Amino acid sequence: MPRPGFPRSIIDFQERFATEEACREYLFASRWPEGFRCRRCGGEELGELHSRRLVWQCKGCGAQTSVTAGTVMHGTRQPLRLWFWAAYLVATHHPGISAVQLQRRLSIRRHETAWMMLHKLRAAMVSPEREPLKGEIEADEFFLGGYEEGLKGGRRRGIKTLVGVAVEIRGRGSGRLRLQVLPDASGDSLDAFVKATTAAGAIVHTDGWSGYNGLRKLGYDHRPRSQRAQPGEQLLPRAHRAVSNLKAWLHGTHRWASPQHLPAYLDEYVFRHNRRGTPHAAFQTLLGLGARHQPVTYRQIIDRAA
Numbered sequence: 001m002p003r004p005g006f007p008r009s010i011i012d013f014q015e016r017f018a019t020e021e022a023c024r025e026y027l028f029a030s031r032w033p034e035g036f037r038c039r040r041c042g043g044e045e046l047g048e049l050h051s052r053r054l055v056w057q058c059k060g061c062g063a064q065t066s067v068t069a070g071t072v073m074h075g076t077r078q079p080l081r082l083w084f085w086a087a088y089l090v091a092t093h094h095p096g097i098s099a100v101q102l103q104r105r106l107s108i109r110r111h112e113t114a115w116m117m118l119h120k121l122r123a124a125m126v127s128p129e130r131e132p133l134k135g136e137i138e139a140d141e142f143f144l145g146g147y148e149e150g151l152k153g154g155r156r157r158g159i160k161t162l163v164g165v166a167v168e169i170r171g172r173g174s175g176r177l178r179l180q181v182l183p184d185a186s187g188d189s190l191d192a193f194v195k196a197t198t199a200a201g202a203i204v205h206t207d208g209w210s211g212y213n214g215l216r217k218l219g220y221d222h223r224p225r226s227q228r229a230q231p232g233e234q235l236l237p238r239a240h241r242a243v244s245n246l247k248a249w250l251h252g253t254h255r256w257a258s259p260q261h262l263p264a265y266l267d268e269y270v271f272r273h274n275r276r277g278t279p280h281a282a283f284q285t286l287l288g289l290g291a292r293h294q295p296v297t298y299r300q301i302i303d304r305a306a
């Protein structure tokens with residue numbers, strides 16, 4: 001069975017996933033793109049045990065597998081079609097979608113259901129096995145939040161939140177992006193940020209701030225540029241573009257992000273940015289099909305939203 005393709009349009013999507021069975025087959029093909037092979041006995045014959053519980057059984061040894069195990073849909077009472085539509089809307093609606101919008105678009109009766117689905121899908125936006133940035137990178141730090149939006153940020157931590165930005169240079173454009181809340185702009189914090197986001201050996205462009213002076217020791221090809229080197233030219237154009245786009249998105253979609261919600265919004269923004277050209281990957285990641293990470297529990301969602 002080939003790896004399942006992805007619908008190109010909303011009409012394709014509707015036709016492709018019109019029934020529960022079509023969704024079930026897609027899950028099956030995502031789990032076993034090369035066809036079923038039992039992990040215990042190597043058997044290749046399979047029987048469906050419970051179509052509603054989405055459980056399959058190996059005919060050789062009787063081992064059972066649920067096709068929703070490890071996905072956001074595991075243990076759900078909602079139809080698969082509803083999950084597929086919700087993931088599609090969240091993946092393709094670039095500004096992001098609210099629980100109210102999701103509820104209306106999909107005629108979900110209870111607001112709590114829409115809210116929970118949205119939060120489960122959003123939780124998948126933090127991918128645990130993130131590939132570090134590679135090649136050539138721009139790194140910088142900036143302040144977010146507060147009512148001082150227009151003010152030039154200094155290096156002091158005030159009521160605003162300090163955020164690190166790292167972005168790959170791809171020709172004249174930008175590659176993948178990382179954003180992370182920083183405790184301060186000290187050398188330790190900036191070292192930790194670059195280490196967490198960027199592969200060793202990468203070329204890292206920064207401004208002339210002394211906090212970046214430790215990067216060379218960490219094995220990076222550090223290329224600081226003085227603020228006054230070339231007047232009129234922007235020092236780190238891709239980092240600056242990413243930051244201004246982020247600010248516009250935060251303002252337009254979330255109005256104002258309080259410090260405790262900011263990390264989740266940064267994750268969402270990075271997710272959308274890094275998958276802007278690959279809706280299929282976004283859709284699969286949201287449903288938990290690609291990465292095999294633990295599905296989140298209700299408790300984790302509540303704790304996170306608090």
Ligand SMILES: [Zn+2]
Pocket residue numbers: 038039040041042043058059060061062063
């Ligand atoms: Zn088996």
